[in-house]
Amino acid sequence: MAVSEKMLPFSYSNLEKEAELALSKEPFTYVQSGAGAEITLCENETAFNRWAIVPRVLKDVSSRVLSTDILGTHLPASFILAPIGNQGILHPEGELASARAAAAFGVPFIASTVSTFSLEEIAAANGTGSRWFQLYWSSDFEVTASLVHRAEKAGYTAITVTVDMPVVGYRERDLDHQYFPLALGKGAANFLQDPIFLSRLSKPPAEDMTGALAHLQSLFFTPSLTWEKVKKLREITSLPIIIKGVLHEEDARKAVDAGFDGIVVSNHGGRQLDGCISSLDALSPIVTAVAGKIPVMLDSGIRRGADVVKALALGADAVLLGRPYVYGLAVGGENGVKHVIEQYIKDVDTAVALTGLTAVSEANRGTVRKVN
Numbered sequence: 001m002a003v004s005e006k007m008l009p010f011s012y013s014n015l016e017k018e019a020e021l022a023l024s025k026e027p028f029t030y031v032q033s034g035a036g037a038e039i040t041l042c043e044n045e046t047a048f049n050r051w052a053i054v055p056r057v058l059k060d061v062s063s064r065v066l067s068t069d070i071l072g073t074h075l076p077a078s079f080i081l082a083p084i085g086n087q088g089i090l091h092p093e094g095e096l097a098s099a100r101a102a103a104a105f106g107v108p109f110i111a112s113t114v115s116t117f118s119l120e121e122i123a124a125a126n127g128t129g130s131r132w133f134q135l136y137w138s139s140d141f142e143v144t145a146s147l148v149h150r151a152e153k154a155g156y157t158a159i160t161v162t163v164d165m166p167v168v169g170y171r172e173r174d175l176d177h178q179y180f181p182l183a184l185g186k187g188a189a190n191f192l193q194d195p196i197f198l199s200r201l202s203k204p205p206a207e208d209m210t211g212a213l214a215h216l217q218s219l220f221f222t223p224s225l226t227w228e229k230v231k232k233l234r235e236i237t238s239l240p241i242i243i244k245g246v247l248h249e250e251d252a253r254k255a256v257d258a259g260f261d262g263i264v265v266s267n268h269g270g271r272q273l274d275g276c277i278s279s280l281d282a283l284s285p286i287v288t289a290v291a292g293k294i295p296v297m298l299d300s301g302i303r304r305g306a307d308v309v310k311a312l313a314l315g316a317d318a319v320l321l322g323r324p325y326v327y328g329l330a331v332g333g334e335n336g337v338k339h340v341i342e343q344y345i346k347d348v349d350t351a352v353a354l355t356g357l358t359a360v361s362e363a364n365r366g367t368v369r370k371v372n
């Protein structure tokens with residue numbers, strides 16, 4: 001029986017196990033692992049267990065609204081697919097398969113700067129679906145601007161700038177394997193098709209791929225990035241700009257003051273600073289600081305429908321789904337991602353009904369209680 005015909009797992013843990021069977025150890029570890037001792041990776045999930053939903057009964061939940069709109073983008077079940085780079089290490093169709101699956105359900109897809117396929121190829125696969133572009137700020141500003149302009153032209157409707165990677169996290173298990181997909185060229189498509197990037201090379205990639213990838217590595221990180229510099233994005237795009245990777249409420253205030261349009265509370269799935277706060281624990285002070293001025297989204301640790309309800313109850317406007325959908329990709333390509341999306345929609349719907357809500361917008365602080 002072909003993988004795509006097999007019954008795909010419903011539980012996150014079985015999906016992860018199937019992905020492990022489908023992949024060789026290096027790419028599987030790249031997705032599964034976190035930084036350091038993986039305390040934060042683990043905390044991202046256990047933080048959800050410290051909150052319990054306190055359901056209401058006899059509320060007539062026969063009709064339920066799961067959708068929300070964020071910055072002009074419709075989210076059918078209050079989640080978006082998170083930017084995940086290098087998806088070609090998981091399946092030959094990589095982001096193309098994920099973007100097609102997202103479009104089939106009308107779920108927005110965030111394409112990473114370090115995708116295996118270029119943002120134009122992903123846009124073509126996503127078709128009439130909705131998509132945002134995730135930006136890693138390049139130390140060559142003209143390359144950054146070029147990526148943003150290409151994203152605008154290709155129908156991306158928001159820019160999500162990830163700010164939690166001034167340097168890469170100390171990912172011990174990837175170091176053990178000496179496995180770095182960016183260095184292998186698995187996330188280079190956007191650069192190798194960029195006229196400004198290409199103009200910087202002394203030889204075209206076809207003649208010197210090693211040199212092209214070395215140049216990419218040399219401009220990829222910008223540890224000198226500041227609020228002042230990132231504000232320059234406003235001068236080069238009229239699209240909404242969302243800051244991803246905020247954990248401190250003071251930074252959330254700065255994002256509002258700097259005129260950004262949204263925040264993603266995220267610790268990058270525990271892949272950057274091990275020992276930092278879980279996203280869920282960071283959420284409430286940020287929601288208070290932002291005071292409804294801009295949307296607040298959350299990722300890192302969303303594994304089931306009840307997690308979505310808990311995040312919304314604690315003030316998130318929507319969530320990003322990360323590892324689960326790329327495990328689906330590894331196990332079954334486009335069908336695998338479709339399966340995961342379908343199950344999350346059903347699971348959110350079930351959790352909403354059993355919480356006693358008729359719409360996700362009804363989730364509030366009274367929906368949950370801190371239990372330990």
Ligand SMILES: Cc1cc2nc3c(=O)[nH]c(=O)nc-3n(C[C@H](O)[C@H](O)[C@H](O)COP(=O)(O)O)c2cc1C
Pocket residue numbers: 030031032044082083084085086112113114134162244266267268269270271299300301302321322323324
């Ligand atoms: C394999 C992998 C690659 C990732 N690549 C990116 C990326 O290119 N850009 C980005 O902003 N975040 C990236 N992230 C972080 C995700 O967007 C998201 O914050 C994280 O997956 C959330 O944690 P969770 O998957 O455990 O829920 C990546 C995460 C994983 C697991």
Ligand SMILES: CCCCCCC(=O)C(=O)O
Pocket residue numbers: 085114168182268271
């Ligand atoms: C050199 C590290 C680049 C990593 C880009 C993808 C990503 O964000 C990740 O977490 O992995």
